[in-house]
Amino acid sequence: MDPHLLRTFVTVTEAGSFSAAAEQLGYTQSAISQQIAALESDLGLPLLHRRPVAPTEAGLRLLEHAGPLLLRIRAARADVLRTAALPAHRLTLAATPLALNSVLALRLAAARAAQPRLRVTVRTCGRDEVARQVADGRAEAGLTDGITAPNDPLRLPEVGPMTTVGVAEEGLVVALPVDHPLAGRAGLRLADLVDAHWLQTTLCPLERLRDLMGDGFRPALDYTGEDVHTVLNLVAAGHGLTLLPASAGHGVPLVAPRLVHRVELLHATLPPGPAAELAARLSP
Amino acid sequence: MDPHLLRTFVTVTEAGSFSAAAEQLGYTQSAISQQIAALESDLGLPLLHRRPVAPTEAGLRLLEHAGPLLLRIRAARADVLRTAALPAHRLTLAATPLALNSVLALRLAAARAAQPRLRVTVRTCGRDEVARQVADGRAEAGLTDGITAPNDPLRLPEVGPMTTVGVAEEGLVVALPVDHPLAGRAGLRLADLVDAHWLQTTLCPLERLRDLMGDGFRPALDYTGEDVHTVLNLVAAGHGLTLLPASAGHGVPLVAPRLVHRVELLHATLPPGPAAELAARLSP
DNA sequence: CACATGCTATAAGAAACACTGATGGACCCT
DNA sequence: AGGGTCCATCAGTGTTTCTTATAGCATGTG
Numbered sequence: 001m002d003p004h005l006l007r008t009f010v011t012v013t014e015a016g017s018f019s020a021a022a023e024q025l026g027y028t029q030s031a032i033s034q035q036i037a038a039l040e041s042d043l044g045l046p047l048l049h050r051r052p053v054a055p056t057e058a059g060l061r062l063l064e065h066a067g068p069l070l071l072r073i074r075a076a077r078a079d080v081l082r083t084a085a086l087p088a089h090r091l092t093l094a095a096t097p098l099a100l101n102s103v104l105a106l107r108l109a110a111a112r113a114a115q116p117r118l119r120v121t122v123r124t125c126g127r128d129e130v131a132r133q134v135a136d137g138r139a140e141a142g143l144t145d146g147i148t149a150p151n152d153p154l155r156l157p158e159v160g161p162m163t164t165v166g167v168a169e170e171g172l173v174v175a176l177p178v179d180h181p182l183a184g185r186a187g188l189r190l191a192d193l194v195d196a197h198w199l200q201t202t203l204c205p206l207e208r209l210r211d212l213m214g215d216g217f218r219p220a221l222d223y224t225g226e227d228v229h230t231v232l233n234l235v236a237a238g239h240g241l242t243l244l245p246a247s248a249g250h251g252v253p254l255v256a257p258r259l260v261h262r263v264e265l266l267h268a269t270l271p272p273g274p275a276a277e278l279a280a281r282l283s284p
Numbered sequence: 285m286d287p288h289l290l291r292t293f294v295t296v297t298e299a300g301s302f303s304a305a306a307e308q309l310g311y312t313q314s315a316i317s318q319q320i321a322a323l324e325s326d327l328g329l330p331l332l333h334r335r336p337v338a339p340t341e342a343g344l345r346l347l348e349h350a351g352p353l354l355l356r357i358r359a360a361r362a363d364v365l366r367t368a369a370l371p372a373h374r375l376t377l378a379a380t381p382l383a384l385n386s387v388l389a390l391r392l393a394a395a396r397a398a399q400p401r402l403r404v405t406v407r408t409c410g411r412d413e414v415a416r417q418v419a420d421g422r423a424e425a426g427l428t429d430g431i432t433a434p435n436d437p438l439r440l441p442e443v444g445p446m447t448t449v450g451v452a453e454e455g456l457v458v459a460l461p462v463d464h465p466l467a468g469r470a471g472l473r474l475a476d477l478v479d480a481h482w483l484q485t486t487l488c489p490l491e492r493l494r495d496l497m498g499d500g501f502r503p504a505l506d507y508t509g510e511d512v513h514t515v516l517n518l519v520a521a522g523h524g525l526t527l528l529p530a531s532a533g534h535g536v537p538l539v540a541p542r543l544v545h546r547v548e549l550l551h552a553t554l555p556p557g558p559a560a561e562l563a564a565r566l567s568p
Numbered sequence: 569c570a571c572a573t574g575c576t577a578t579a580a581g582a583a584a585c586a587c588t589g590a591t592g593g594a595c596c597c598t
Numbered sequence: 599a600g601g602g603t604c605c606a607t608c609a610g611t612g613t614t615t616c617t618t619a620t621a622g623c624a625t626g627t628g
Contacts, residue, residue, distance in 0.1 A: 001357050003287065018605060031587055033606060038586090043361065045368050050605060051595070058367040061553075064445055065360035072356065073285050076349035077327070083342040084329050158442035161348055269345070302576060315616055317576060322615090334576060335624070 003073055005039045006066045008032060009047065013055050013063060068159070071132060075160040078137030079268055091274050092121045092139040094130045097226050098203060099143035099263045101247050103168055104282060111281035118274050126226055127202065128157050134266045135159040140275040142266040143282075147172065147204060147243060150260050161269065167282050168263040172243045173251030175235045187255035197240040199223055201231055204243040212257060287357055289323040290350045292316060293331065297347060301337050352443070355416060359444040362421030363552055375558050376405045376423040378414045381510050382487060383427035383547045385531050387452055388566060395565035402558050410510055411486065412441050418550045419443040424559040426550040427566075431456065431488060431527060434544050445553065451566050452547040456527045457535030459519045471539035481524040483507055485515055488527040496541060 012021040022029040040047050047059035055063055133139040146154040176183045194216030200206050206217040220240035232249050245261035267279050296305040306313040324331050331343035339347055417423040430438040460467045478500030484490050490501040504524035516533050519526055529545035551563050
């Protein structure tokens, strides 16, 4: 189970052929063949069907483990190297689109004012990617968001030991088209919207709602991107409803169940430095 | 970051010396010295102080990653091998002491009656160990328990992709000495017990209570074992209070906040076989 | 103070390993 | 049938990673 072989295995399945993987990795086809053979003989099982190349059942299981495993190795390396890193005056903050809301943007401004020499880069990416970037050092800190019960931590992908701090919570609104019959209400209960049309988005995954409320919440439209603006347009056009943090758009406040939009700051266990400073200043 | 080197590194820190680690791993001392040197040169940092041998700061960070990493590698291996395992007629179930309560013991009996050829081994161990054993194949299935809000999943240690199913929930009681002033009550609220003497145990970690209720819940006595009987004796002798599932001992029902004792079944994504059968039959 | 003891580092050779390059067989397409 | 593509295998080679042997450095002891 050498990670080297694991990486080759993953590349082969992605490339769909030994030869293509060889080229991609800078080896000869022969080397790839031997590496896969070594892995298979180590495990005592065939991992790939040949001609065409496709993972066997065992190969599929291994694939499921291989990605996270390689990620954690990179994360461990990055984390160790961080102990030796000089306190830099650059800092990259990875954030999901809804994480850096107005409150946090102001706190970030205050933090920068307090450390004027610090060059800050903000980068928007998806939830998983935020955690990955913080883990393997491409970002010093990250902000993720999600919907949860008040004071409950978010469920984050596990990519290694990492510190998380809740930095903001706010209420949710149900985003509706302006001419929707419910648009004039002062508040809405989720229970009354079980049979409505819903958008399936990363912020408001319907599976999560079904967990809370039981069946229903059938997706009227799947949206796979991360762009809030686009989602608002879809809602306005009547494709379906979605939940948003109150500050992100107009809508009717959600009054039950008590759910909040929560933002968490992620960072590696920090050596003293600008990232630690920032972490302290972003916390409420 | 070869796992081989990582294992050596961990062994050296545990053994406290290169020579001892060499003996333990069946290498010469020279080999160990070279392996550590290779790891240090790969990362570009000293990982160990010598004479006496102790991890440097970077070494400590690496140690924190190394254990989980090696565990996941073993887990991946076990999971892949499982796909090839013949449907055996032996099954090991790892369970925490409070997980296999009377309800589940009955369901287990029914499951065994339905599969009379199946040899079942039950093994009691700690919470982390249950997850580890299921991950790396020493047990086909596991039962863990914990205190949580109704229908909320438990927080489990992440050791790899694994399926969890809630199989039982029951109310909690506050265990008290029989002559305790509150022992006659019909119900108790946790808020009224903030300043009481509490036992710190693995089932009822006071940190968890503080998360829910704020400060307080100072430990009067730390108990680090897993034996319920012993804990009951400690409570009876007035060392402090603790929470227990209602079926595990006498006490006053906890009425607020609404918390339950929850049992979850863990198993690897299963190939059809006796473990899958058992999983189905243990679920409510 | 010389010396024994217990430890790690280094040097040199031997064994194991992992690559390249050449070749062969299976399959597919024309 | 023939050419092309692909993977497996073999032999050869350079590198890696051991073992053995020895040097060097602290610490404890007669």
